[in-house]
Amino acid sequence: MIDNIAKGKSGEELAKDYLVSLGYRILATNYRNRIGEIDIIAMDRDMLVFVEVKTRTSMSYGYAFEAVDFRKQRKIINTSLIYIKYYNYLDTQLRYDIIEVYMTKDFKINHLKNAFCL
Numbered sequence: 565m566i567d568n569i570a571k572g573k574s575g576e577e578l579a580k581d582y583l584v585s586l587g588y589r590i591l592a593t594n595y596r597n598r599i600g601e602i603d604i605i606a607m608d609r610d611m612l613v614f615v616e617v618k619t620r621t622s623m624s625y626g627y628a629f630e631a632v633d634f635r636k637q638r639k640i641i642n643t644s645l646i647y648i649k650y651y652n653y654l655d656t657q658l659r660y661d662i663i664e665v666y667m668t669k670d671f672k673i674n675h676l677k678n679a680f681c682l
Contacts, residue, residue: 575619575665576603582663582673588613592647600643604663611657614644616679619665628664629676637680658682 580590588606595602604615616636618628625631632640640660648654662679666672 571619571621571667572617575667576617578665578673579615579617579663580604582675583615595643595647597643597646599646600639602640602643602647605644605647608659611659612648612653613659613661614640614647615661615663616640617663617665619667621667623666623668628666628674629662629679632662632679641680641682 576593580593583604583606584590586608588608590604590606591612592605593603595605602614603617604613606613606615616632618631620628637660644658644660648656648658659678660680662676664672664674664676666674
């Protein structure tokens with residue numbers, strides 16, 4: 565059985581490849597600062613996108629996006645604000661997305677754009 569860390573890394577890699585196939589430019593993966601971590605940071609044309617990737621191998625625990633609760637959203641937002649200031653993206657539009665990767669019999673990637681906001 566695949567462990568959670570390996571499952572997460574595989575899901576993030578698949579999500580990254582998916583975004584690149586759509587024309588996104590990947591700026592960072594697994595960005596960390598003193599507040600938290602963001603799985604993928606990318607540019608979608610002129611919009612800065614912060615992506616949380618959730619990977620599931622079954623539906624036993626519900627939909628993947630449900631794991632990104634209010635507390636997790638606040639942590640992602642606060643982490644992103646440090647990134648924005650440090651890399652001088654102050655005048656750039658932002659978006660927070662969730663990508664669900666279902667590594668089940670019926671493999672599926674579900675991209676939730678604007679999943680949450682400031």
